Amino acid sequence: MERDQQLEAMRRMLRIRRFEEAAMDMVRKGTGIAGAVHICVGQEATIVGACLALRPDDYMVGYHRSHGHPIAKGAELAPLMAELMGRKTGVCRGKGGSMHLADFRIGSLGETAIIGSGIPQAAGAAYSARLRGTDQVALSFFGDGAANIGSFHEGLNLASVWGLGVVFVCENNLYAMSTPLAETMAADSIASRAAAYRMPGLSVDGQDVVEVFEAVKDAVVRARAGQGPTLIEARTYRYRDHAEYGNLKLSHRAEEELEQWRTRDPIDLLAARMSREWGLSDEELAQLQDQVAEQVAEAVRFAKDSPVPGPEELFEDLWATPLENVR
Amino acid sequence: MRTLSYREALREAMLEEMRRDPNVVVFCEDARFWTMPTVGFVDEFGPDRVPIMPISEEAFTGAAIGAAMTGLRPIVDYTIANLMYVAWDQIVNHAAKNRYLFGGQASVPVVFRAAMKYANATAAQHSDRPYPQLMNVPGLKIVVPTTPADALGLLKSSIRDDDPVVFFEPLMLWGNKGDVPDGDYLVPLGKAALRREGADVTVVAVADAVPAALRAATGLAEEGVEVEVIDPRTLVPLDKSAILESVAKTGRLVIADPAHKTCGAAAEIAAIVAEEGFASLRAPIRRVVAPDVHPPFSPALEALMYPTADRIASAVKALAEGAPPAKELTASGH
Numbered sequence: 001m002e003r004d005q006q007l008e009a010m011r012r013m014l015r016i017r018r019f020e021e022a023a024m025d026m027v028r029k030g031t032g033i034a035g036a037v038h039i040c041v042g043q044e045a046t047i048v049g050a051c052l053a054l055r056p057d058d059y060m061v062g063y064h065r066s067h068g069h070p071i072a073k074g075a076e077l078a079p080l081m082a083e084l085m086g087r088k089t090g091v092c093r094g095k096g097g098s099m100h101l102a103d104f105r106i107g108s109l110g111e112t113a114i115i116g117s118g119i120p121q122a123a124g125a126a127y128s129a130r131l132r133g134t135d136q137v138a139l140s141f142f143g144d145g146a147a148n149i150g151s152f153h154e155g156l157n158l159a160s161v162w163g164l165g166v167v168f169v170c171e172n173n174l175y176a177m178s179t180p181l182a183e184t185m186a187a188d189s190i191a192s193r194a195a196a197y198r199m200p201g202l203s204v205d206g207q208d209v210v211e212v213f214e215a216v217k218d219a220v221v222r223a224r225a226g227q228g229p230t231l232i233e234a235r236t237y238r239y240r241d242h243a244e245y246g247n248l249k250l251s252h253r254a255e256e257e258l259e260q261w262r263t264r265d266p267i268d269l270l271a272a273r274m275s276r277e278w279g280l281s282d283e284e285l286a287q288l289q290d291q292v293a294e295q296v297a298e299a300v301r302f303a304k305d306s307p308v309p310g311p312e313e314l315f316e317d318l319w320a321t322p323l324e325n326v327r
Numbered sequence: 328m329r330t331l332s333y334r335e336a337l338r339e340a341m342l343e344e345m346r347r348d349p350n351v352v353v354f355c356e357d358a359r360f361w362t363m364p365t366v367g368f369v370d371e372f373g374p375d376r377v378p379i380m381p382i383s384e385e386a387f388t389g390a391a392i393g394a395a396m397t398g399l400r401p402i403v404d405y406t407i408a409n410l411m412y413v414a415w416d417q418i419v420n421h422a423a424k425n426r427y428l429f430g431g432q433a434s435v436p437v438v439f440r441a442a443m444k445y446a447n448a449t450a451a452q453h454s455d456r457p458y459p460q461l462m463n464v465p466g467l468k469i470v471v472p473t474t475p476a477d478a479l480g481l482l483k484s485s486i487r488d489d490d491p492v493v494f495f496e497p498l499m500l501w502g503n504k505g506d507v508p509d510g511d512y513l514v515p516l517g518k519a520a521l522r523r524e525g526a527d528v529t530v531v532a533v534a535d536a537v538p539a540a541l542r543a544a545t546g547l548a549e550e551g552v553e554v555e556v557i558d559p560r561t562l563v564p565l566d567k568s569a570i571l572e573s574v575a576k577t578g579r580l581v582i583a584d585p586a587h588k589t590c591g592a593a594a595e596i597a598a599i600v601a602e603e604g605f606a607s608l609r610a611p612i613r614r615v616v617a618p619d620v621h622p623p624f625s626p627a628l629e630a631l632m633y634p635t636a637d638r639i640a641s642a643v644k645a646l647a648e649g650a651p652p653a654k655e656l657t658a659s660g661h
Binding site: 091125 | 385386388394416434465489
């Protein structure tokens with residue numbers, strides 16, 4: 001990764017971190033976000049490293065913990081924040097909310113609240129790209145819990161036998177909601193499952209954005225060259241509970257474990273690397289942080305100033321071809 | 328005009344649309360097998376457009392959705408309607424909802440084909456008529472053709488439709504032959520077919536209850552009862568006007584449907600007529616439907632399940648004569 005790429009990675013990781021903090025703040029204070037939000041703070045290096053290895057026209061499919069993924073893919077912040085707040089100006093016009101952010105303009109094909117269900121859809125997008133004669137690649141994000149569901153196994157098998165250009169990126173944050181992975185998975189690692197589907201499987205340090213980027217970049221090269229899919233397991237950690245529950249504290253993990261992971265915070269690691277490799281100064285970093293903070297504040301202002309959808313919008317977007325004289 | 332079987336019409340519809348539009352693809356297990364309407368497709372279109380399919384309903388349904396959101400028009404053939412249940416999450420949570428969830432950013436133009444193998448001694452896991460379950464899911468169009476011409480024209484329209492369409496084929500009708508118009512023949516979704524005109528009783532019939540209702544009508548005409556038979560052809564969108572206009576004329580309604588009684592297509596049609604056509608009714612609405620029990624294996628028992636010409640005729644006669652409702656088969660019996 002060159003200096004500019006690392007700087008862009010830093011910018012996007014900071015955008016995710018500040019965006020998530022703003023969302024948490026609103027949930028905690030009850031000032032504008034309804035329903036559940038699943039925060040990806042702690043996992044930014046995996047999300048950004050993987051997305052930066054893609055072209056803008058490549059496809060990406062997220063999952064329920066995916067506020068950060070469209071941000072990493074290059075989406076504007078304001079329509080995402082407006083979506084979390086259920087506003088008319090939301091990226092999904094207030095129909096999807098936190099678990100279904102989609103921004104087709106930047107190749108974000110949406111997110112799903114059903115574990116693992118995006119995996120075959122990403123495979124289908126890669127199939128579509130091949131049939132239409134483009135060399136677009138599809139990247140499927142999912143968590144460790146998804147590695148135990150049928151659509152993971154069926155989806156990896158299908159992608160492999162069809163030789164599709166998909167990169168499967170598992171964000172292994174060690175817990176499926178509150179259940180430790182070690183208690184539910186009959187395998188030494190998620191990456192090892194790739195062998196069962198005749199594809200490369202590798203396990204990387206998900207806190208190191210450079211390591212993730214390099215691994216996904218190689219997988220993207222293979223995918224684009226028609227050499228089939230790759231499974232990448234990124235070992236990472238979520239700092240927050242499964243979801244934000246207002247002011248409730250429901251943590252199922254030891255504080256020491258969280259503190260241990262915080263010593264390898266992805267943003268701190270990249271800052272140290274950039275200081276070491278490129279001489280990034282504290283002033284430059286502070287300036288970047290100020291810029292990002294202002295962008296997120298502007299997104300929140302935009303969302304709060306936006307109207308909610310009117311009743312006439314309830315039925316909009318259901319049908320592509322409207323039904324006439326019928327129900 | 329040409330004569331095609333229902334099965335040949337399905338094949339013809341897919342062939343015509345695949346030749347017309349390179350984005351139409353077919354996902355079907357055993358597409359090369361001699362019984363399938365897709366036999367020969369791999370040779371003509373290649374394994375890219377007719378990929379060899381593992382038994383992975385969830386995965387290939389999800390792949391069809393991902394492909395549809397990015398520019399293709401997949402036809403997914405489950406071969407037996409019950410096998411759709413394996414992919415229920417992808418159909419109900421994704422195909423039906425993605426357009427809405429994403430604020431209209433993407434459509435999901437997939438046709439899900441499902442042959443219904445009931446009345447064929449295949450027991451409860453191969454004999455379902457699941458369309459009422461999916462009528463309960465906004466975002467899915469539901470088509471149940473009953474003639475070769477409709478199989479052709481409705482399948483071609485479904486493939487061109489930008490919304491997900493679930494296409495239910497009563498398998499016992501696959502061998503039926505009928506006249507099919509020449510040329511690029513399209514039947515619009517949402518238009519019922521008036522199969523027979525009559526002034527006394529309206530029969531709205533679904534799936535193989537349509538030919539059964541027509542046989543019943545022929546017999547009843549000899550007894551002086553004139554039956555009007557309406558085939559909705561598509562349950563979503565449902566041509567309410569055609570049904571309400573017919574009931575306005577006859578004042579009497581029988582609904583014949585091989586799906587289960589509770590929350591079925593017949594229940595929905597009855598509710599619509601009760602709400603919007605009550606003033607026209609001169610007698611209570613009658614349903615001739617499958618009882619709320621699983622299709623049993625034994626042909627002796629399965630014969631009790633579905634609307635037949637005799638059962639439809641009895642219901643029509645009872646209505647025309649003002650008789651009380653006939654005893655139904657129920658769990659408690661009598």
